[in-house]
Amino acid sequence: EITAAQIADPPEMAISLRGGPGKTEIARFLPALGGVALDGSMKGWESAEVATYAAGPEQKVEVRCLYDPDHLHLRWHVRLGSPFAAKPLPSIERIFTHDQTVDTVGFYFQGDVNAKSAKSPDGRPGDARLVFGLFERGGELKPVVVGLYPEWRGPGAQPQVYRSPVGQVAFQHVAEVAGAKLGAQVDEDGKGFVIAATIPRAAIPAMARPFSGSTRTRVNFDANLGGHNKFWWANQDGSANRETYDEPSEVRLYPGSWAPAQFVGLEGGVPVREWLVCGPFGGPGAEKFNWDPRNKEEVKRFYEAATFPPDDGVVDLDAVYTGEMIRGWWPDPRRVGWKRAAIADMDARVVLGGAAQVWYGAAWIHSPEDATCSFAFQGHKMTQIRWRVNNAPVAIPDKAYQPSGSPNLHRLAVEAPVALRKGWNSVFFRGYNVGYAPFRIGLVVQGDPALLWQLKLVSQPNK
Structure with a gap:
């Protein structure tokens, strides 16, 4: 029995x-x-x-x-x-x-x-x-x-x-x-x-x-x-x-x-389960792209050169973005703002948008003391991501991402040590995709269980 x-x-x-x-x-x-x-x-x-x-x-x-x-x-x-x-x-x-x-x-x-x-x-x-x-x-x-x-x-x-x-x-x-x-x-x-x-x-x-x-x-x-x-x-x-x-x-x-x-234990780390996300962003010229663009290098050049208000890393929950900056090959959303989004089933990543459009994400981690842990940055095939921790860029070459988990999820991941400071720590990303849409991005925090038990992972810091 x-x-x-x-x-x-x-x-x-x-x-x-x-x-x-x-x-x-x-x-x-x-x-x-x-x-x-x-x-x-x-x-x-x-x-x-x-x-x-x-x-x-x-x-x-x-x-x-x-x-x-x-x-x-x-x-x-x-x-x-x-x-x-x-x-x-x-x-x-x-x-x-x-x-x-x-x-x-x-x-x-x-x-x-x-x-x-x-x-x-x-x-x-x-x-x-x-x-x-x-x-x-x-x-x-x-x-x-x-x-x-x-x-x-x-x-x-x-x-x-x-x-x-x-x-x-x-x-x-x-x-x-x-x-x-x-x-x-x-x-x-x-x-x-x-x-x-x-x-x-x-x-x-x-x-x-x-x-x-x-x-x-x-x-x-x-x-x-x-x-x-x-x-x-x-x-x-x-x-x-x-x-x-x-x-x-x-x-x-x-x-x-x-x-x-x-x-659920801590052995595999702890995913950030809820994010604040904002998107899509495009602008004049984005209307010529599509869900699965053939001109992938042109899309990359376009979005690497483009700038949008959230690029400053400031998460303004009252901000509303309208006009040309949020238009592209997709139906006009008319207005865009920050909103909560939970990670997908069977995944440590949040589902964002289609190809050839920019999305942003933000979350916060509270640590009781200065500490070092490992971040498993979760990416997606054919996706360009810029990460920041406490507003400082985290340099991750595209080739550093390696396949992770089930192939049909198109998940890529890379681990890197990150220093957390005492108090709230911000995590911010900017991402866009040129294939295998919709794309997903996430983060898993790994480290000593004694430290992990004391962390708080939230989409918005408790003030």
Whole structure:
């Protein structure tokens, strides 16, 4: 019998074809580099992949998952479809039961990664269920997380039995999660909320080893909106129950429904997952080029001589570029500005534009101290790129780029040592392409894991 720890990672192509990790019932935990904010903002969460599940177009949940060796980090964004009204905190062991008619979300985790498949919907030793809610507590709006454990290996056990005329479920421990750090924010329109949480590894006592890139287990997520609308992220064996009028049915863990979780390590470095990009730029004369220009040398001469406002390396988020400079063989975009763009599936690069047009990209890396690491500059066949770090040019000859990865991605890469200074470091590129469009550009930061854990990689510096 295969255990959770023995489950092989599915091919990236299969994940991509099915819509990405969050929609493929694979929860992917990425490293929480530099920590996360718990104030409801997206600071620190930009790199996280999103798992989504919904009860309809207006009632849906997004959860972002990150980790460090001793913590899990979860950021829930719940959309209710109607105004959120916080209710007084009930008895801790009952925050999720139907009679409370409150909005909660849940996280299920298999702590014993070598456990055999579950035979009971009540859960196995090592399994854990964490329930999150936002309540009025002491006159203030406070997030709460409660842990439910079929077996408890920690101190201060608080057993709890849930009964009904048709059955019962017993837990060795039900209590607020000790050491958890939580924050929350209600959406501007009042019809949803964010709960952000940092959960210590001690909250899953069976998880004896630190979380790492080798961690493989099973997890699930659920939501119960208003106490009577329960829905799940994964239901792999069909056992996940949506019953909300029977407490034992509501409280069971249904581990057979859980799906694989992957923890992405630092061994191959850390990609910049989100960039600010700006383009396309062309100008008078660019109208004679096309998507796959035959006159490649003429295109190179044209764009090496051309200059555009972003060439100064200044990223002005309020700037809008119009007129001839953004016109070419492509349809007139009328206006161009800086915008966020995430890297493509199965790639460490962001997709830019067609051939014979200039695009710019920018990102920032925060280092707690002066340090040296290695940048793997990610290029593309027939693409000319100029890089800058902290506004200083990085000289990379075109011939230095070498094929990297799958040939059909046309990826080229080259590594170079880079000195990071304490604080924010800017990374900037200017690129254009003369074939194999659309072209892609990216960056992977490599180095000592002790340093990488402390870095922040963002599309915009947190000021």
